[in-house]
Amino acid sequence: MASQATRNKNRLSITRFLPIMSWLPNYQRIWLRGDVLAGLTVLALLIPEGMAYAEIAGMPPQTAFYAAPIGLLMYAIFGTSRQLVVAVSAAIATMSAAAIGPLAASGSPEYAALTAGLAILAGLVSIFAGLFKLGRIASFFSESVLAGFVTGLALTIAIKQVPKLFGLEGGAGNFWERLYEIIIHLNETHLLTLVVGLFSIALIFLLEHRFHKLPAALIVMVLGIILSSLFAFEALGIKVVGDIPAGLAPPILPSLALDQWLLLIPAALGLALVNFAEAYGPARNFSAKHSYEISANQELVGLGAANLGAGFFQGFSIGSSLSKSAANDRAGAKTPVALIVCAFLTIFVALFFTPLFAPLPEAVLAAVVVVAITGMIKVKAIRRLYHLNRMDFTLAIVAIFGVLTFEALQGLMIAVILSLLALVWRASQSKLSVLGREPGRLIFSDNRWHPDNHTIPGLMILRPDEGLFFANADALRNEIITLVDSAQPPVKVVLLDLEMSNQLDVPSMDMLVELHEELVNRNIDMWLSRLHGPVRRALERGNFFQKINLKNVRPRNLDSMLEYLTADIIDGFEDIEVVRDGLKMTQDVIEKLLTNPTEERREVLENYHQKLAEMLKATKLNSIK
Template sequence: MPHDSHAKHAWPLFRSLASYSLPGDLMAGLTLAAIAIPEQMATARLGGFAPQIGFFAFMAGSLGFALLGGNRFLSCGADSTITPIFAGGLAALAAVGSPQYQGYAVALALMVGMMMLAGGAFRLGGIANLLSVPVMVGFLAGISVHIIVSQLPGVLGLKSPSGPTLDRIGVLAGELSRSNPFTLCIGLGVLATVFVSEKISAKIPGALIGLVAATLATIGLGLEGEGVSVVGSVPGTLPRLTLPELAPEHWVHLVSLAFVITVVVMVQTAATTRSFPSDPDKPADVDRDFLGAGAGSVLSGLFGAFPVNASPPRTGIVAETGGQSQLAGLAAAAIVLALLAFGTGLLQHVPDAALGGILLFVALRIIRVKQIVTIYRQSFSEFLLIAATAALIIVLPIQQGAFLGIMLSLLHGIWSTTRARLVEFERVPGTTIWWPAHPHIAGERIEGVAVIGLQAPLSFLNAPGFRSDVTKVLGAATPQLLVLEASGMVEIDFTAAQILLDVFKACSEQGVTVALARLESVRAQNAFERFRLFDALPREHVFHSVDEAVRKLAKVQ
């Protein structure tokens, strides 16, 4: 039985250990380690780092999240979603693999961690909604292409081309005939092993099985002599405190990249913790988990690694294999630590193509084909959003594409809000219900009464259009009573409040009585008080329903 404590919600640290199950967590930790070891090595290589740096990131992510996070299952560590983004950004500042590159990565991890900690402390979980689903799907598709293009040279046994992504694809296509058949067999063999294992059960460590088989084949058949490159010597070093020696202006260069990475980490952390909630009967504590992910990145920087992120697949493994708390992640981290201390010699003959095969599988898995097809069928305009986001990520330098993808998501949200226009209401015959007018639904109007509403927050984005629409209603046939059905107006900002005041005064000057119905939002009610809208609209003209307003002010029975 899992251990529980009535004080678990009061724990400031290690809250997620309050419901541990020693046998279940240790078994889940063993499975997690089997999945994480090859994945973390591969992700480190994807970013241009030595394999042990990926292990440092995993240990830091696991410890940091256990320290401050709340979700009992979430696995935090090196992640292939963010690694191509920050690797591209860092490569523009320093040569990949150089001490300067490593220093920038450490600084970036610290900055991302501090931004995540601030997001959790100030309860900014709403930032996770900055990326709409279509933009996130396009974002992942673009990232997938980057991973595939970066790993194909290793799988094909070719020299990695430089330049923009599209140019690299062209170069690789022209050199396919020069592929090394041995590396190609290893890469595709590992890819197939992981794919089949995943199809049978996510609990099977297909990546580890493929890695071990590829390594044994490389040693047994002497494939290094056939041009198969291997990881080589992995230092058995343990994490030690690392602080970057960067000038202040160099930190400034990282701010925009850190912001992009932080937004992506927030989105993925929120999605993961909501998909695998600690308690299905309670909402996920996204802000608390931001603290955990932030602590993971800070520790990762102090360990000399790079930013970390929540992993949905690894989190699913913990949940499915009996894990009850973050003890599973800590157990996996302890196994990785033991490997670093005593077993790095086992990694010397691991083929680079095997790591490439693992990453090819990751790249193919993050392309959400079913979702893309569904969006294409149900909303073609949002399918174009997927295509545009993916194109930005692929064509531009990846960190710029990612930033523009975030901006595209925000612009899409703004555009959706500005599209909200005035809706006229009609009474459903034989009832007291007032419903938005529809060409296929019979409704009735009352002489001298106009009922209007806006089914969106009223803000500076749509308030001018709202005023224009009201003017048209008043000009078409000046009513005696204008009822504003406000159930959809959940928020009113300063600009919108000034326009409402103008509308109320214009109606008064034209002899039109104005009433307000169904102002249900507490924030909108506070806005009416704060912006002194009741100075222009008598409080006795505020009603709980349109029918009540019409009966009392239009004298209709």
């Protein structure tokens, strides 16, 4: 028995770190057709997008064939989502280029080494974050700020493709500087290049909307290669991709000095954060749709392993792709076997077919990128923010302009800082509920939403609706004193419900001490209820219970209310009303139990029911207000 338990524990540990072992031993043959078809579908998207995104990263097109296969294989082994595709990503490629651009010239060996080094470091950051169970790092982004950040990245990617569509020399700088360069050089547009680019965009959109099951980008890319070969596009002044070496790159550690590795750390941290923030949402959706569990921490490990492999094989940073993941799911992928199939097919293409891509017009690749990133422009999501919450909308707009003005990495820092500031701002707004007892029940709720609630003269029950901490402590104290001073009849006891506070910092403990002193000066007692363990321990360490009698600290508001009723003379019949409502709730429970009881239980329950009915009759009031 013990050995069996040990084996189960060991198996669980293995599957936790190697999720492939949770599904591969139980793989069913009927899944194979869907997985192979899905792998082919992803390949059809990966080839054109991979080459295009490699150029976004400032790398040669062939490096997509170095990064993607190992990334797919590593995620299939270490990732927990069975439909998510981790290969090339426009957003991650853009961030990579933004980080490496200031450090080396694009196309140089140093640039390639730094790009691979960044992928390795980002992978290590992600792996260590997963091993140390930091899966909550995605919460550094609010959804509104992430929508704005991704939209800003999409516009930045688009503006970088415009010169390729118009046959212009690419500019430099941020979005606005590049836009200005394009505008002042529009008279230099190469018309044939523009026609090829616009025709490619239109054809991709047409195929995707009319024949959505066809690989539109791949079809347009093949058509571009054929037309370019037949009509000698390069001789007509249309830029083409040129020779792409066949084969794969061997795994090596980039030859970088220590100071170069250190320079890449900030970018690696940001890249790992964005990578996880982008991947975890779709992964969670797929797991809910197909009824299996994923692990946030293991997803970090899977994404990190994919980037680690991409860097060692002389590629560039990679991430999840929502479009390819959605296509993978629609094609019938049941397991990551689809990723393994796609990885080996990509290797096959890299070994034998890359010379065929030489005549491919760059305008076609730019068109593939422009169409691919349209899904990153979150117009609908931002419009929804405008209608639902103007602060979230403002955060999204500021994040967009931060990315457009300061490039991707600086925009990332702005987005994270905005998220944290928004969190602190919202939590610092004093939100205080005045609680009353709901009619006919022994539970308490906010009087604003339940105006018929019963309140007891002299007892004010207050609940801070955010956790107490340094940013909201003073505002809450001031609001409590204002409510107490304006209350009629005068308050005798303030009962503070601290259910929403999971812990207390020093400023919030100091606030409670000061509030107690101010209430004592007004001849008002201060009681506490619903303290979580960490809050109680913090107050004990701060000697707060030397100032407030421990008998005035109770687990429930009901306990405190009953203590108040027994300790004071109350005008009216609120004490009898509480008894009556308690009896009625007990009677309701018994009536539900009587719907289908055993004969033995029926007799006991009916006896209780009769006695309760007699007690209720005895406590019946002619008028309760």
